[in-house]
Amino acid sequence: MRLTDAQVAQVVLDVGWKGEDAVTAVALALAASGGDPTLGGPDGESLGQWGVGLWQLSVLRYPGVAKYDLTIPHVAARAAHALFLVTGGLWDWCPAWPGELYQEYVSRARAAVATPSRTAPIGDSPPADVERGAAATATGMIADPRQTGPLIGALPPVDLPPHRL
Numbered sequence: 001m002r003l004t005d006a007q008v009a010q011v012v013l014d015v016g017w018k019g020e021d022a023v024t025a026v027a028l029a030l031a032a033s034g035g036d037p038t039l040g041g042p043d044g045e046s047l048g049q050w051g052v053g054l055w056q057l058s059v060l061r062y063p064g065v066a067k068y069d070l071t072i073p074h075v076a077a078r079a080a081h082a083l084f085l086v087t088g089g090l091w092d093w094c095p096a097w098p099g100e101l102y103q104e105y106v107s108r109a110r111a112a113v114a115t116p117s118r119t120a121p122i123g124d125s126p127p128a129d130v131e132r133g134a135a136a137t138a139t140g141m142i143a144d145p146r147q148t149g150p151l152i153g154a155l156p157p158v159d160l161p162p163h164r165l
Contacts, residue, residue, distance in 0.1 A: 003035040003073065008054065009112035015077040017084075024091065024102070025080065026109035029054040031096035038071045055080045055094045062093065 003011075005026065012025045033039040033054050040052040051058050053070035057079055065083075070076040083093045091097040 001036070001038060003037060003054075004117060005030065005035065005108050005112035006115060006117035007073075008035055009109070010116040010118065011054075011073045011077045013113070013116055014074060015081045017081060021084070021089070022113045023106060023109045025055075025077075025084070026112055027102040027105040028091065028094045028096045029080075030105040030108060031102035032056040032094055037073045037076060040071070051095055052076075053079075056096070057083070057093070058095070 008029050009022070009026050012022050012029070017025045029035065032051070033056055035054070037054050039054075039056065053076035054073060055076060057065050057070055057076065059066035059070075062079075062083065065079045068075050068079060070079060080094070084091070087093060094102075096102045
């Protein structure tokens with residue numbers, strides 16, 4: 001099941017990305033997975049580590065995300081957004097970032113963020129506790145995903161190791 005650019009944008013906006021960060025998140029998802037949330041396999045950009053979902057999150061580099069079904073778009077988006085926040089806004093957790101592989105998708109991503117889909121991907125829906133476009137940090141849904149407690153609403157805590165460059 002491949003998501004449209006607008007569906008990827010809606011998922012990104014649902015979990016709290018805004019502005020150019022939202023555009024970059026959509027472009028990275030399109031570059032990493034082609035919009036296919038079920039994609040999984042070795043990601044060569046991360047030295048053979050296993051990547052899963054829209055952002056091809058490495059379950060070896062970030063084993064705390066391995067316990068979640070990253071093939072569900074909103075779950076993957078929450079995990080990706082948590083990585084983005086805990087790394088201080090860095091993007092190197094996504095295999096499409098090195099060498100700026102995502103750049104060819106930026107114009108598509110910008111258009112999708114400007115007109116996101118109001119239709120959730122099949123088998124997925126925005127969590128009830130997430131307002132469309134509400135920043136997770138503004139609503140207190142996430143502090144540091146390495147700590148215990150709720151991670152972005154209904155997701156259980158994700159045990160992420162300290163970020164390494």
